[in-house]
Amino acid sequence: MKIKRQKKKQIMLMLCILLILMTGKIDFGGEYTRLEHEYLGNRISCDVIRVVDGDTFVALLNEQEEKVRLIGVDTPESVHPDKSKNTEAGALASEYASGLLENQTVQLELDVQERDKYGRILAYVYLEDGTFLNEKLILDGYAKIATYPPNVKYVDVFKKAAESREQK
Template sequence: MLAFALVLTGCVDQNADSSKQVDKHHIAGHIFVKEPKDAEEVQFVEHVDGDTSKFRIDGKVETVRYLLIDTPETKHPELGEQPLGKEASEFTRKMLENANRITLEYDVEKRDKYGRVLAYVYADGKNVQEALLKKGLARVGYIYELPPAFG
């Protein structure tokens, strides 16, 4: 959990020179990712599935793929609907529709090979990726290179 929380938040070694440290809450041995101060506020436009949504960013509607997680498919042309796909999709939709404030935090790469924006998503300050993982509706995925602090 600790390693995941650190990877999920983009935290680096406390001794490393870093201008971007993410605040975390420690409650009963668990780490909860807290929305960073520099997260960009966006407007929710449309739900796609458990790990993809559309937001208005700087006046333009963009498809956003959630960093570091993968949820079961609901509309895949070859895989069809996978177990827990509807549940993951519905959980994400409700979290975003019920939020008063949605923000994004970007990683080093801002877009994927399909042109989608890559981001950590926060609904009322709660990390959506972390919430999906805690509910068992997502898996950690798409970690290609760890930050230097983990290498």
Template sequence: MAKKKKCFSSWQQFLIGLAILIFSLFGYLQFRPQTHLVTRIIDGDTIELDNGERVRYLGVDTPEIGECYATAAISLNRQLVLNKQVHLQTDANKLDQYGRILAYVFVSKIMINQELLRQGAGAYFEDYLNHRYQAELIAAAQGAHQNKTGLWRTCAQDKKLGCLIKGNLDPNDRRFYHLPGFRHYSQIVMNLDKGDRWFCTEPDAIAAGFKRARE
């Protein structure tokens, strides 16, 4: 009898183990990151997936088509993701006003948003809602600006100095840009997480909604 009881117990353990394995596999398949094939590059910060949906990278703003460094940004984006499987992570705001998915895009463990900023293909863009990877993105953007990487050298009026125009939001959320030599220039601390932005030219700053500060 003892031997028979032992066999029954082993069979029970086998069934329990099998059930756990099945449920674990089901959970993995249900919650694993979904991947998509990138079939088209729209511009430096927007892609199209194999299901027809368009994805706008969070936290990065590359030059518009026709602007300085736009072609290089598109080329880098193509190199990083075209015909590759990507997985998306969304944040608080999942869609923009045009119906595009707002996401952090990954190829394996590489975050493409961060890589574009690191290589100077765009500027950090603060949207005030999506902050999951804010610190990583700002660090990449600051590093590229300081090292005069990518557009921060190519699009600068003086390539040795880089892009030094400070776009600053004042305490009343008014946007002003300051040129080197302006009276408050050295006092302004650039806080990218507050909406401050670096610019290469005055037209760039004006196009972004900043007004020229008093000299």
């Protein structure tokens, strides 16, 4: 009888810990904590401060500057510390992204992982007019598909965009 009661307590404790971890309400001293934001549907509104390169920008979230990395796409290098890896195509992609993003309010949509190993927020990005930026970069030839599980929500959209681009 006593063993059954102990087992029940252990199970309840584990369930409580699991629930706390899943909601992200406790900060265990890690460098990055979960975003606190107001959702617009399933999107987060933020102001773009500057563009880092074709697939990364800095945004103001919760009165804090955060780097945002577009999910599912990769543009050529333009600001790599090893200058030999930077390309003219990367500079063009960066310039193109700057023209679309700088001083704009955008909507971020998260996928399974909120951040990458560098602490950047991983997001699908929508421009003020509703344009899906990740897809647009592929359609306009500035990015290629680069999907990494588990963040694969729009992989089919990106494949279709790449096919459409190849037919042009």
